[in-house]
Amino acid sequence: MYLVINSALIKQLAAAEGFSDCGIARAERLGEEEYPLDEWLEAGCQADMHYMERNAEMRRDPRLLVEGARTVISLVVPYKPDRQMDGGLKISQYAYSEDYHEMMKRRMYRLIVAIEEKYQDFEARPFVDTAPISDRHWAVHAGMGWIGRNTLFIHPRYGSMCYLGEIVTAAEFDHYDEPYQGKCCAECRRCVDACPNHAITTSAVGMPMLDARRCTSYNTIENRAESLPADIDTRGYVFGCDICQNVCPFNIQAPSSFRLDDNSKANLESLPEADEKEFKSMSKHSALSRIKYFQLRRNVEHARKRYRFV
Ligand code: B12
Ligand code: SF4
Ligand code: SF4
The missing domain is CATH 3.40.109 (NADH Oxidase)
Structure with missing residues (x-):
């Protein structure tokens, strides 16, 4: 038994x-x-x-x-969070x-x-x-x-x-839930249209499919190359990307879960200027620890270069 x-x-x-x-x-x-x-x-x-x-x-x-x-x-x-970071260079929520x-x-x-x-x-x-x-x-x-x-x-x-x-x-x-059958995206395409890199593509069978090669989140976090592909428009993100989530009506109407100002990581606005020691301390117990310091510097440089052209 x-x-x-x-x-x-x-x-x-x-x-x-x-x-x-x-x-x-x-x-x-x-x-x-x-x-x-x-x-x-x-x-x-x-x-x-x-x-x-x-x-x-x-x-x-x-x-x-x-x-x-x-x-x-x-x-x-x-x-x-109840608000997003101010300023041009930002990290994902x-x-x-x-x-x-x-x-x-x-x-x-x-x-x-x-x-x-x-x-x-x-x-x-x-x-x-x-x-x-x-x-x-x-x-x-x-x-x-x-x-x-x-x-x-x-x-x-x-x-x-x-x-x-x-x-x-x-x-x-004693009881199992059934796979979800309720609401869905219906005709909405806001996220697809908002992605600056056209990273949300369509599979052969018509399913939305994320092409990581085009995605800012992949490029700023997982990509370990010395430089990022020149045509990737990060819109100022230096860690992750929230654009396809920020435009989603389900996120706009969702309640916030914490106050950014109450959070110990709230000084993240200074991240783009951080030296290696400061970065190590800021990334401790943070998802930021997924990247190395050289990636942060590369991402900041990439975002600043793009800003000169847009
Ligand atoms: C690899 C990975 C990434 C990659 C690839 C992302 C991706 N979409 O696959 C990169 C580095 C780009 C990434 C980015 C991000 N990630 Co990530 N990532 C993962 C990971 C490790 C695996 C995802 C995976 O299985 N991909 C495989 C392919 C097959 O999935 P796919 O691209 O979605 O494509 C298929 C589906 O869309 C499907 N599909 C389409 N329509 C439908 C409808 C139905 C009903 C079904 C069933 C399927 C389906 O068809 C596509 C294939 O043709 C998971 C953790 C985990 N272990 O699950 C976290 C995870 C998905 N990531 C997460 C997060 C938070 C992010 C970011 C938001 C971080 C950020 N802010 O920068 C971004 C979001 C980018 C985006 N729009 O997806 C969260 C997502 C939470 C959530 N609510 O979904 C996860 C679950 C981690 C976690 N435990 O919290 N991520
Ligand atoms: S995370 Fe950014 S780059 Fe990636 S699919 Fe969403 S909007 Fe596009
Ligand atoms: S913005 Fe949200 S509701 Fe609209 S298609 Fe994208 S994921 Fe679906």
Whole structure:
């Protein structure tokens, strides 16, 4: 006999640990129609993120990641701040606060402990953008929202500015959520039209597809080259990019989740001028630690060069 867990109780515990939404899905294989990874890879959209090519089958099937997995608990924490950074050079809002990998993992471990207190034999592993598992597609599969044309997961209340994570377990639950069937982007194309680099393209079967080679977020964060492609218009972003999220009506109407001025990372306006020591201190416990100092300098130089022409 394996453990059967009360889904409604787990959702209550998740809310108590600071998750704004929680969906519970059966751990099963996501097909190509649900997660069109092969097509994306074949089109070369991953640029040099070769980790996306490795373990592709595991990315589709959490049972290959966690032996005996029966359930994926998908969790949402919104991050829209009450205002955006002023000034010409800016960083993306997902990096305004504490590193989301650390924050999400901490909350997920606390949730696992809270579940263990109710069910002694409960065993689980938490993931947040750190293992071959598609965070967005599990959020859809667990019934919490849909994949928008900007290719991000959109929650009907919180929009796309939310961090996602999963707890994968062999335990069985008494109720599973159905994949999301509600609202969607309908005829809206604001994000596609707003992207200055035309990075949101269309796949052979008519799905929106993000070409990382054209995306400012990829170029300012993941691209390790000495210089950025000259035609990439970062519109002043030196870390990440929010343009296709800022124009989205679901983000415009979403409530803000924290006051930027209350946040310890609020002095980020000085980031573009930071020397290496200052950068190290600012990027500690921040998503900014994903880049090296030379990338920051390269991104600042690229943005300033572009500004002279626009
Ligand atoms: C690789 C990656 C990137 C790459 C590629 C982005 C991408 N869209 O794939 C780069 C570096 C560019 C990137 C950028 C960003 N990222 Co990122 N990234 C990831 C990562 C590691 C994997 C994503 C992936 O599987 N891509 C594979 C391909 C197949 O997906 P795709 O391009 O979306 O294309 C398919 C879908 O759109 C699909 N599709 C289209 N319509 C529909 C409809 C339905 C119903 C379905 C099912 C599918 C579907 O068809 C396309 C294929 O043809 C995830 C973490 C994780 N482990 O899941 C975070 C993640 C997606 N990123 C995240 C964030 C926050 C960002 C940025 C906003 C950061 C920033 N501000 O700069 C930007 C947003 C850029 C954008 N518009 O997508 C969050 C997104 C949260 C959310 N609400 O969705 C994630 C989930 C991390 C997290 N745990 O919070 N990222
Ligand atoms: S993050 Fe910026 S560059 Fe990338 S698709 Fe969105 S608007 Fe375009
Ligand atoms: S801007 Fe419009 S098309 Fe793009 S993700 Fe938002 S609702 Fe969908």
